Amino acid sequence: MNYNYDITSVRGQAVEGLSDFFRGIFTWMTLGLAITGVVSYLIAMDKPVVQYLYTHILLFYVLIGLQLVAVLLLSFGINKFPAYISEIIFLSYSALTGITFSFIFLVYTSQSIGEVFFITAASFGILAFLGYTTKRDLTKMGNFMMVGLFAIMIAMVVNFFLHSSALMYVISVLGVVIFLGLTAYDMQKLKQIYLSGSFDERKETVMGALTLYLDFINLFLMLLMLFGQRRD
Structure with missing residues (x-):
C-alpha cells in the first residue's frame, strides 16, 4: 500500500473541506453585508420613512434592541435551533442593521461611504488572510482585543453624555486597531474549529459569518468616523 499517497490524499481532502467551510462563511457574510447595504440605502432614499x-427615537432604540437579541440568540442558542432558523435570524439581523445604518447616508457623503467601504474591505481582507495563514497562536491577542472592545464600549456610553470629539477620535482609532486584531483572531x-472536527458545519458556517x-461592520464604522466626509 502506498502510504505516502494515502496521507497526501487525506491532507488534500482536509484542505478542500476547509476551503469549502470558509467559502460558505464568506458567502453568508457577503449576503448579510449586501442585505444591510441595500436596506440602508433604500431607507435613506425614502425621506418620509427616514x-x-x-x-420616533423610541422606535430606533427598539430596532437596536432587536439587533442585540438576534446576536444573543445566535451566540448562546445556536445549538438549540435548527440550522434554517439560525440562517433566518442572521438574515433578519442583517436587515435590521440596514435600517439602523441608514443614518450614515444622512451624515456622510455617498462618495466617502464608498471610499471607506473599499478601505475596510482591503484592510479586512489583509488581516483575515494573516489570521488564516499565521502559525502563531493569536489567543492572547484575541483576549486582549476583547478587553479593549469592552473598554471602548464603556467609553462610547460615557461619550454619549460628554459629546467630546477628542474622545470620539481616540475611540475610533482604538476601534480600528481592535477590530483588525479581532478579524485575524x-x-x-x-480554522481551529474546523480542524477540531467536532461541530455542526451548517450552523458553524452561519455563526462564523x-x-x-x-x-467588518464595526471596522467600517470606526473608519467612517475617522475618514468619512460629513455632509454640509
Whole structure:
C-alpha cells in the first residue's frame, strides 16, 4: 500500500473541506453585508420613512434592541435551533442593521461611504488572510482585543453624555486597531474549529459569518468616523 499517497490524499481532502467551510462563511457574510447595504440605502432614499424613523427615537432604540437579541440568540442558542432558523435570524439581523445604518447616508457623503467601504474591505481582507495563514497562536491577542472592545464600549456610553470629539477620535482609532486584531483572531479561531472536527458545519458556517460580519461592520464604522466626509 502506498502510504505516502494515502496521507497526501487525506491532507488534500482536509484542505478542500476547509476551503469549502470558509467559502460558505464568506458567502453568508457577503449576503448579510449586501442585505444591510441595500436596506440602508433604500431607507435613506425614502425621506418620509427616514423622517419617521428618526423623529420616533423610541422606535430606533427598539430596532437596536432587536439587533442585540438576534446576536444573543445566535451566540448562546445556536445549538438549540435548527440550522434554517439560525440562517433566518442572521438574515433578519442583517436587515435590521440596514435600517439602523441608514443614518450614515444622512451624515456622510455617498462618495466617502464608498471610499471607506473599499478601505475596510482591503484592510479586512489583509488581516483575515494573516489570521488564516499565521502559525502563531493569536489567543492572547484575541483576549486582549476583547478587553479593549469592552473598554471602548464603556467609553462610547460615557461619550454619549460628554459629546467630546477628542474622545470620539481616540475611540475610533482604538476601534480600528481592535477590530483588525479581532478579524485575524476570529479567522484563526474558525480554522481551529474546523480542524477540531467536532461541530455542526451548517450552523458553524452561519455563526462564523456573523462573527466576521460584526468585525467588518464595526471596522467600517470606526473608519467612517475617522475618514468619512460629513455632509454640509
